[in-house]
Amino acid sequence: MSERIITYAEAVREAIGQAMEADPSVFMLGEDIGVYGGAFGVSGDLIHRFGEDRVRDTPISELGIVGAAVGAALTGMKPIVEIQFSDFTAQAMDQIVNQAAKIHFMLGGELAVPMVLRAPLGSGTGAAAQHSQSLEAWFAHVPGLKVVMPSSPYEAKGLLLAALDDPNPVIVLEHKLLYKTSGHVPEEAYRSEIGKSKVLREGNDLTVVATGVMVSRTLEAASQLSTEGIELTVIDPRSLTPLDMDPINASVAQTGRLMLVQEAPKHVGFMAEIAACVSEGPAIYSLTEPVKRLAGLDVPIPYAPQLEKSVVPQLDDIVSAAREVMRGV
Amino acid sequence: MVFTHSAGREISIRRRNTLEAYGLGEESAFCTNVHLSASQFTLVHCHNWSTSAQSSTFVKVKMATITPLTAPNADSVSKDKEAATAALESLLAIRFFEEAVDGLFARGMMHGTMHLSIGQEAVATGVCAALRKSDFITSTHRGHSHCIAKGADLTRMMAELLAKQTGYCRGRGGSMHIADVETGNLGANGIVAGGIPIAAGAALSQKLQGKDSVVVSFFGDGATNEGAFHEALNLAAVWDLPVVFVCENNKYGMSFSTAKSMKVEKISDRAAAYGMPGVTVDGNDVDAVYAVAQEAVDRARSGGGPTLIECLTYRHKGHSKSDKNLYRTKEEIEFWKTKDPVGIFETKLVDQGVLTQAEVDQVTDKIRGEIRNAIQEASAAPDSDPAELLSSVFRQAN
Numbered sequence: 001m002s003e004r005i006i007t008y009a010e011a012v013r014e015a016i017g018q019a020m021e022a023d024p025s026v027f028m029l030g031e032d033i034g035v036y037g038g039a040f041g042v043s044g045d046l047i048h049r050f051g052e053d054r055v056r057d058t059p060i061s062e063l064g065i066v067g068a069a070v071g072a073a074l075t076g077m078k079p080i081v082e083i084q085f086s087d088f089t090a091q092a093m094d095q096i097v098n099q100a101a102k103i104h105f106m107l108g109g110e111l112a113v114p115m116v117l118r119a120p121l122g123s124g125t126g127a128a129a130q131h132s133q134s135l136e137a138w139f140a141h142v143p144g145l146k147v148v149m150p151s152s153p154y155e156a157k158g159l160l161l162a163a164l165d166d167p168n169p170v171i172v173l174e175h176k177l178l179y180k181t182s183g184h185v186p187e188e189a190y191r192s193e194i195g196k197s198k199v200l201r202e203g204n205d206l207t208v209v210a211t212g213v214m215v216s217r218t219l220e221a222a223s224q225l226s227t228e229g230i231e232l233t234v235i236d237p238r239s240l241t242p243l244d245m246d247p248i249n250a251s252v253a254q255t256g257r258l259m260l261v262q263e264a265p266k267h268v269g270f271m272a273e274i275a276a277c278v279s280e281g282p283a284i285y286s287l288t289e290p291v292k293r294l295a296g297l298d299v300p301i302p303y304a305p306q307l308e309k310s311v312v313p314q315l316d317d318i319v320s321a322a323r324e325v326m327r328g329v
Numbered sequence: 330m331v332f333t334h335s336a337g338r339e340i341s342i343r344r345r346n347t348l349e350a351y352g353l354g355e356e357s358a359f360c361t362n363v364h365l366s367a368s369q370f371t372l373v374h375c376h377n378w379s380t381s382a383q384s385s386t387f388v389k390v391k392m393a394t395i396t397p398l399t400a401p402n403a404d405s406v407s408k409d410k411e412a413a414t415a416a417l418e419s420l421l422a423i424r425f426f427e428e429a430v431d432g433l434f435a436r437g438m439m440h441g442t443m444h445l446s447i448g449q450e451a452v453a454t455g456v457c458a459a460l461r462k463s464d465f466i467t468s469t470h471r472g473h474s475h476c477i478a479k480g481a482d483l484t485r486m487m488a489e490l491l492a493k494q495t496g497y498c499r500g501r502g503g504s505m506h507i508a509d510v511e512t513g514n515l516g517a518n519g520i521v522a523g524g525i526p527i528a529a530g531a532a533l534s535q536k537l538q539g540k541d542s543v544v545v546s547f548f549g550d551g552a553t554n555e556g557a558f559h560e561a562l563n564l565a566a567v568w569d570l571p572v573v574f575v576c577e578n579n580k581y582g583m584s585f586s587t588a589k590s591m592k593v594e595k596i597s598d599r600a601a602a603y604g605m606p607g608v609t610v611d612g613n614d615v616d617a618v619y620a621v622a623q624e625a626v627d628r629a630r631s632g633g634g635p636t637l638i639e640c641l642t643y644r645h646k647g648h649s650k651s652d653k654n655l656y657r658t659k660e661e662i663e664f665w666k667t668k669d670p671v672g673i674f675e676t677k678l679v680d681q682g683v684l685t686q687a688e689v690d691q692v693t694d695k696i697r698g699e700i701r702n703a704i705q706e707a708s709a710a711p712d713s714d715p716a717e718l719l720s721s722v723f724r725q726a727n
Contacts, residue, residue: 027537053537059567064560067526071544072534074515074527075465094557098520099527105722107508107516108489108498112724143722167724 003184008150009042011157011185012118012174016043016080018189019164020050023078026164029056029065030082039084040120040179062091066117070100073115078164085131086119086173100169101144116163120176122213122263123312129300132308134212134264139171140240140273146170147240148194151215153183155238158192166194175213195242199251203231206322207251209274210261211237214313218261221318230326240270248274249283256288257325263312266295289328294321395422395699397480398458400623405616406458407674413683414692416615419454420671421696423447423474426483427646429700430473430490430504434650440492443504444471448613448645451670452577453478455618456545456638459626465513465531465544467524470505471577471644472517475547480512483699488707500713501721513542521582522548522555525574529561532572532629543629544572545622551582553596559603562637566603571629573622574637577612583648584656600637612640613670616677643668 006014019026033043034057047055058065062083069079083089089096096117104112123132139147146168150156156174163170192198200215201222210218215236222232233251237243252258258278260271275291278284296312313321395418401409406416427447433439446453449471457478460466468475476486481497489496490504497507508516515531518524528546535542552558553576565572576596580587593599600607606625611617618640625636643665647654654662678684684692 025538059560059563061560061564063557064526064529064564067523067557067561068530068533068564071467071515071527071530071532072537073530075531075534076538077534079530094520094523095526099518099523103508103516104724106498106502106506108496108501109721109724110510111508111516146723165726167726 004187005182006153006185007180007182008153008156008174009040009044009179011153012042012160013044013046014185015157015160015164015189017046017049019080019161020046020054022189023164025076025078026080027054027056027072027077028080028082029058029069031058031060031065031084033057033082038082040176042118042179043082062088063095066092066095067099069115069117070095070103070113073100073113073169074103074111079115080164081115081117083117083119085127086121086135087130087133089117089119089135096139096145096169096171097142101142104168105144112167113169114167115169116160116172117169118160118172118174120179121173122175122177123301123308124177124213126303126305126308128303132301134262134296136173136211136240137264137268137270139173140270144169145241146194147173148238149173149175149212149240151175151178151210151212151236151238153178153181153185155192155236157185158190159194159238161189162191162194165191170194173212177213178216181216192238194239195244196239197235197237197244197247199233199235199247201232201234203233203255205231205255206257206259206325207233207235207248207255208259208261208322209235209237209248209271211240211270212263214261214263214318217313217315218318220315221322224319225322228323230322232322237274243273243277245274245277245281249278249281252278252283253286256286258287259292259294259322259325261294261313261318263296265298266293267298269293269295271295289325292321292325294318394482395419395477395696397462398454398460398478400458401619404620406455406619407616407677407681407683410683412458413678414688416454416458417674417678417684417689417692418696419457419478420450420615420674421693422483422699423450423453423477424671425696425700426477426486426703427473429704430487431646433491433704439490441503442650443490444649445646446471446474446644448665448669449577449579449642450474451615451618451674452575452612452640452642453547455615456547456573456575456622458615458619459622460543460545462512463542464626465515465528465542467515467528467531467544467546468517469524469548469552470517470519470521471549472505472507472547476507476509476514476517479509479514481507481509481514483703484706485509487703488710491707491710492713493707493710494713495707495710496713499717499721522552522557524548525552525558525561526564528572528574529565529570532565532570532635533568535571536568541630542571543626545575545626546572547575547577549582550576550578550580550587550596551585551590552576553599554582554590562600562603562605562635565635566605569632569634571632572635573625573629574635575622576637576639577642578639579642579644581648581656584652586656595639597637597639605635605637607637607639609639609641612642613668613673615670615674642670
């Protein structure tokens with residue numbers, strides 16, 4: 001049987017549609033998600049299938065939208081909020097950080113906020129500094145939020161359906177460069193487990209952990225490097241919170257080398273947490289080379305294409321960095 | 330020793346960490362964890378010191394309760410004896426609860442900070458008299474009054490403030506974060522205006538589910554300068570949501586007066602910007618508050634959309650525990666004490682012949698007793714348990 005190939009955006013839309021069909025409490029709210037179809041075309045025709053009550057266009061009002069989702073989630077609904085660009089979550093941070101993340105714990109456990117917040121992150125579209133950030137570490141640093149970063153069409157659907165099953169607030173950070181990429185996505189409603197890292201390729205020389213768009217870039221680099229005789233293990237954590245370190249530690253114990261790839265600025269980035277976790281356990285004794293972090297420069301994302309590309313790791317950067325680790329540079 | 334289910338049998342937790350139950354010696358059981366269920370039955374996990382046996386037992390804890398507020402069978406609360414008595418109980422419970430916690434704090438027996446609504450009791454009381462148990466509220470950092478008026482259990486509130494495991498938040502929230510699922514209280518909020526968009530969302534939820542519940546969002550004057558207020562009112566208006574926005578205008582956002590913080594004369598004027606009715610009312614008059622609240626709640630319930638109500642009131646105490654009252658005069662405070670909502674309501678009831686002075690005194694004694702009982706019961710409860718912290722951040726999937 002041939003594999004069905006659809007885009008990342010279609011996979012997200014399919015997950016939303018299947019969740020809405022299965023559960024009348026699921027609804028979506030966000031800016032321009034109705035007849036416009038979403039800024040990145042994710043919601044598409046959902047308004048025609050489910051109506052404007054359940055595919056709810058909102059005023060430009062991120063704090064209000066997320067607050068409304070929190071209130072709806074507290075009282076029996078399962079909202080999916082779409083924030084047009086993840087940068088705009090800054091407008092809604094009180095409701096995400098002080099309300100959604102804390103209500104279950106702070107109020108004693110009887111209330112919960114089963115809310116999904118989807119937002120595209122990342123650079124590569126020439127939209128400059130206020131539309132291109134990778135802010136995953138902000139959310140991962142707040143107890144009470146689960147954070148997932150789907151790196152492929154398959155994970156876009158599987159992680160979103162898992163997020164919708166979760167009784168807690170889940171931040172789903174989709175990469176905007178991935179929306180138009182295609183891959184195998186089963187038609188049935190399946191779940192990717194939140195809190196399980198996924199080993200995407202196994203090799204004996206170097207363990208590489210990557211997130212978001214860096215996962216596919218790293219897999220491409222791994223194919224190139226394989227022709228040179230360098231074999232990579234590539235691991236996608238998929239969920240930043242909760243974080244599953246087991247396959248990473250196990251792989252490091254085997255390869256003795258660790259490279260970490262993220263688009264976000266290096267300073268206090270999520271990959272620092274992975275490095276710290278490895279260094280806290282026995283896997284550190286297996287390391288034969290220092291840990292290599294390949295990350296975005298610590299600058300705002302610039303506009304000009306040559307500037308923008310130079311700020312975040314590209315395919316060649318990953319290949320070169322891996323060679324350096326192997327050479328012990 | 331065998332632990333048995335003793336559902337319905339009243340026990341009291343007399344001493345800290347010591348469970349004296351029927352069939353259990355005073356020192357025989359160590360109370361390690363207490364789950365308060367939605368009912369008055371409490372699941373207590375016990376560890377028997379002599380045998381190391383562990384077990385669980387259901388016990389019934391004394392709950393301090395006041396008569397739930399009820400809508401009057403008349404055009405005002407003070408004309409209906411049953412509703413008036415319940416309102417008086419609410420006013421006094423808020424007053425005595427807060428005087429008690431103020432005293433406990435002053436004596437170093439209470440931790441943290443708190444924001445007292447003494448002087449503002451008529452707002453929560455008048456509004457909640459217009460609500461059903463199935464209606465929802467969101468509340469504020471100054472939230473004891475809303476919580477009590479919506480029907481919360483005084484013992485669990487007191488236990489929360491005393492950092493006990495039996496508190497509403499199991500000791501994790503304290504004064505600023507009490508919620509009560511059973512009475513539709515979606516939570517007090519430490520963030521100014523934080524609850525207002527949540528109220529709009531809860532109202533959207535009622536509408537989407539085809540329910541006829543109404544949501545009331547309480548907030549202070551300071552909150553109306555936050556973006557969250559404006560975004561939430563706009564959403565509620567454009568979606569015709571069943572929500573009532575109740576502003577307790579006590580003249581100061583902490584120390585900053587409304588005269589300096591806004592250019593409009595009345596907070597209710599801001600309703601016009603969102604196309605909803607706005608009304609200003611004497612917030613120290615239970616009847617006046619009830620009247621506008623009832624109208625707004627009826628409108629919301631019947632699909633007529635939101636209302637902004639501004640209740641003019643005053644807090645007799647400072648903003649919080651650090652307040653030296655440098656921003657207002659003694660004369661102003663004394664003036665507002667002459668407009669004390671509790672005294673005004675008592676006098677009105679006696680003057681109108683709805684209650685005799687003896688009946689007012691009887692209600693007063695009853696509520697004082699309930700507060701005493703709440704303090705005793707809460708003080709005897711086990712301290713909140715650090716062992717469950719890490720497992721409480723996320724709700725476990727079913």
